[in-house]
Amino acid sequence: MTTTLQDCRALDASDPLRPLRDLFLLPEGVIYLDGNSLGPLPKAAPERVARAVREEWGEGLIRSWNTAGWYELPRRLGDTIATLVGAGPGEVVATDSTSVNLFKVLSAALALCAADAPGRRTVVSERSNFPTDLYIAEGLCRERGLELRLVEAEDIPAALDARTAVLMLTHVNYRTGAMHDMAAVTRAAHERGALVVWDLAHSAGAVEVDLHGADADFAIGCGYKYLNGGPGAPAFVWVHPRHAERFWQPLSGWWSHAAPFAFTPDYRPAAGIARYLCGTQPVLSMTALECGLETLLAAQPLGGMAALRRKSLALTDLFIRLVEERCAGNGLALVTPRDHAQRGSQVCLARDEGAYAIVQALIARGVIGDFRAGPPDILRFGFTPLYLGFEDVWNAVEQLREVLESGEWRRGEFNRKQAVT
């Protein structure tokens, strides 16, 4: 029996997370399936950012470092993020960009290996990992004379051996939505004596993450995707407490100092995760990130990440089923795993021809997903259970069907490339 619009409406009617969509300001007529690239605007953010601008900056001026709590922002936001990824209080800071934070933790991981197991000279990662992770690793490996070994996901276990220093992976793949079993992969790496760095860019706020449960070593993640922190929001960094104080990460700016306002000429690292800070953080963007995090905290009394994950899987299941039922014969191939245990919070479809233009035609109709160049070229759709409903999924698939059946995507306007795709 095929799925109907009535079925979707019934799912919305019985959805206990439904009230959470009121926490966001979404444009009229838009179905936003790109929260995995940039989360939408929390309703609280305009006023809160305006207050940070007018009152904290404008009226409080320099005094706001103390009176408005600016000084505590990286730690305060870090403590909230910790609750979403299975870390403890005082173990996470919100700061810098994902790439900069990866540089810090990968430097730390390599330094620990150099001290404990100098014969280990290889960093293993996935060939389809998000490129910035590979670029940062490439730079560090070149500088240290190490080998960066890129393999396919299925070849990771075999690639771990006595030469492996660090296994660096993104938990949920940005191109395919495939998710690693964090606990199993970490265990396999540890059994072979390697440390593991996890990039949570596509999993923090999207899937259940349990860093301590998985016994992970290092993690970083993004503030502007599923954490809804706004464009270019600061990222975050976690280090397992067993490693946190073993190394002075190289971006040893004053905010990582034990006493930054003592202004001493000699470096002395702060205790714990604070030593993974570097310089002054962008307060206005941090303020928006705090509003984004609050949208996830609001889900706590409704079941938290477990409930969000259940709904996310229901949404992506529905999207896959509807695409197969209603868009069959249009050359779309499912790239994202069907197995729940291997799926993040997005669905990716490959198409030999026109993937870019189809995405543009959908955007023109108000269904915002994105395109990732291949091969294979991919139409990428992110499903954020905080604000998406089941009828949204129905409507998105209907628009996709109409774009495909009308052939409108062949029009020139949908085939012009933009700077950011």
Added chain:
Amino acid sequence: MTTTLQDCRALDASDPLRPLRDLFLLPEGVIYLDGNSLGPLPKAAPERVARAVREEWGEGLIRSWNTAGWYELPRRLGDTIATLVGAGPGEVVATDSTSVNLFKVLSAALALCAADAPGRRTVVSERSNFPTDLYIAEGLCRERGLELRLVEAEDIPAALDARTAVLMLTHVNYRTGAMHDMAAVTRAAHERGALVVWDLAHSAGAVEVDLHGADADFAIGCGYKYLNGGPGAPAFVWVHPRHAERFWQPLSGWWSHAAPFAFTPDYRPAAGIARYLCGTQPVLSMTALECGLETLLAAQPLGGMAALRRKSLALTDLFIRLVEERCAGNGLALVTPRDHAQRGSQVCLARDEGAYAIVQALIARGVIGDFRAGPPDILRFGFTPLYLGFEDVWNAVEQLREVLESGEWRRGEFNRKQAVT
């Protein structure tokens, strides 16, 4: 003949830069002498940031990377900053923090030395340089087995020798307001075969800077002091074109890639200064920085940095004269050089006792300066000609005189230390 309030009012009346103070929202009853720590709120910023939040983020969502120009922000703002520091278009990017940018350029400078003059194994800096610069240098030197040699300002020429790889200095000293002669110091370093890295944190937007005229090699600077970019605003980085493409700086994130949205696994650095980018930038904070930069652009038709510099020196001259005339016998000692050529845009006063409490008592009276612990303990006052007038200087000195003569600073409330001082 001593200076009078009438003299100060006459100076304001004939000040061609006077209209610029209307570009700022300053709190009623405040004389803000801490723009060297955090510039005040430009009048344009609340609405502009609100638009970035509501329209660009909220309505435009992911599309704003193209439609709102987010993608170009680091380069666009960099081109504006370039006009303030004697750099060319396409030579500066606004990005990351000052500390992170220093790590990039010092890494680059050391790599160039390792290639061209491997025998040079010393980084020379000033012992009273801003600590984050010293911490970053300490980390890089430790990692590379180099020596970090800290000397007093007057001993810098003698410290430059055949072992010197890099001379790393802050143009205007954060504690004393003393300014180096950038051209002469750079020439001396080059004559001895060393590269020079300049930190412009206390000079960009405050004094005339001519990086090309001085033939400098690398420079970084701060967005939230004299550039009025808001709390934690992104910083900037400049590399002389002769060096820009010689090195892949180690924070080789995707924004430094030649084709970031091609998502290729192999790193290929962008041409020119774009390779000094790393990850995604905080757009809301970048938007505020753009408003801050516009306050400096508004001075261009009135004479630009040369006119601002003339007024800055007139303000600091007046402050020094009034303190000496009206606060004599109160134990204050001038730390900042009297010589214009050696003075930045701030005046620092040392006092053996009570400097912290005196600053707090002044803040309670609406005169906001700051304290820097010694020895000697320092009362620090920044003078930004964009929004300060000569009567402000008079009033600030009167408040200082009253605080000193009343002894009110001895009260307990002014002697409690805060997290950020």
